[in-house]
Amino acid sequence: MNNPRFQSFFDHHYHIVENVRDRSNFWRLSDSIVAELLKQHLYPHCKTDTFILDIGGGTGRWALKICNDTGATLTVLDSSSELLEITDTYAKKAGLEHQVKTVVSDMTNMAMIQDATYDHVICLYGPLSYCQDIGRAAQEMYRVLKDGGRLVVMGHGHYNALYSKINNHHASIAELSRLKNEMKVVWNEDLPELHTFSCRSLESQLTAADFAILRTFGIPTLVKPGKEDTSMAYDHSSHISNYLDNKDVFETLFNLEMEVNGSGNLANNGVNIMCIAQKVQPDSKLGNILGN
Ligand SMILES: C[S@@+](CC[C@H](N)C(=O)[O-])C[C@H]1O[C@@H](n2cnc3c(N)ncnc32)[C@H](O)[C@@H]1O
Numbered sequence: 515m516n517n518p519r520f521q522s523f524f525d526h527h528y529h530i531v532e533n534v535r536d537r538s539n540f541w542r543l544s545d546s547i548v549a550e551l552l553k554q555h556l557y558p559h560c561k562t563d564t565f566i567l568d569i570g571g572g573t574g575r576w577a578l579k580i581c582n583d584t585g586a587t588l589t590v591l592d593s594s595s596e597l598l599e600i601t602d603t604y605a606k607k608a609g610l611e612h613q614v615k616t617v618v619s620d621m622t623n624m625a626m627i628q629d630a631t632y633d634h635v636i637c638l639y640g641p642l643s644y645c646q647d648i649g650r651a652a653q654e655m656y657r658v659l660k661d662g663g664r665l666v667v668m669g670h671g672h673y674n675a676l677y678s679k680i681n682n683h684h685a686s687i688a689e690l691s692r693l694k695n696e697m698k699v700v701w702n703e704d705l706p707e708l709h710t711f712s713c714r715s716l717e718s719q720l721t722a723a724d725f726a727i728l729r730t731f732g733i734p735t736l737v738k739p740g741k742e743d744t745s746m747a748y749d750h751s752s753h754i755s756n757y758l759d760n761k762d763v764f765e766t767l768f769n770l771e772m773e774v775n776g777s778g779n780l781a782n783n784g785v786n787i788m789c790i791a792q793k794v795q796p797d798s799k800l801g802n803i804l805g806n
Pocket residue numbers: 515516520524569570571572573575576591592593594597619620621622637638639640641644645646
């Protein structure tokens with residue numbers, strides 16, 4: 515990783531982040547939406563001989579789930595060797611050490627991976643927002659994918675960041691204009707600036723690397739986190755997490771989100787933006803344009 519401040523954040527605070535995630539109903543909702551979208555858009559293309567690369571996979575929570583759900587084999591790639599040690603421990607505990615492997619690397623230079631090695635690539639929640647060279651990361655994702663392979667990638671939502679900086683933080687005009695013009699946000703003093711994405715900017719980064727865009731979603735779009743859901747000290751739950759504690763409310767909001775999260779303008783509201791893209795040969799792209 516090219517920014518040591520990021521790495522020390524992940525190495526030292528990841529267990530706290532996971533603790534907040536485990537206890538917050540807001541993040542439980544967000545994870546349920548991600549899981550459902552994977553089920554709809556990735557799982558139908560997975561078999562027991564499928565190889566998936568999980569970039570910025572941290573402690574391997576998605577890799578272990580996908581392996582359990584589909585029988586696919588996963589490589590978890592991360593710049594943090596500490597987090598990957600945790601992945602190895604979890605994989606062993608689950609008896610999946612032969613199907614979930616780890617590799618330390620920066621996503622902008624995955625030189626140890628040969629071209630066209632993986633059937634699919636995922637990069638869930640923040641890795642792309644922490645990345646210093648998004649264009650290069652997108653090219654690397656394209657390079658390691660096989661033709662026809664799917665990419666499921668997420669980044670922090672730009673309009674949600676603006677909404678939160680205006681309504682929750684009453685940010686300075688200078689901070690708002692930097693966020694609006696350069697799409698960079700600073701959430702707290704532990705973290706350097708992070709890159710935010712609109713649907714269109716995420717799609718543009720991927721098309722510039724030759725990907726074809728299949729679908730783009732906001733996750734979630736209508737439900738917004740309380741400040742407790744994004745703070746390191748989760749000493750009490752947020753109003754929204756209390757509301758979501760009711761199982762019927764949770765189910766209703768989950769269904770509502772799944773109904774609207776792929777619709778143009780609303781997707782742009784997402785706390786995170788998810789893009790599903792595909793590596794297609796330039797010839798077949800031309801074929802699509804010509805209607806073949
Ligand atoms: C917010 S966590 C997301 C972890 C996981 N995908 C999840 O959803 O739980 C971001 C992860 O990206 C990793 N990361 C950040 N920048 C990276 C880079 N340039 N190359 C590889 N991994 C990176 C961090 O070490 C961290 O594990």
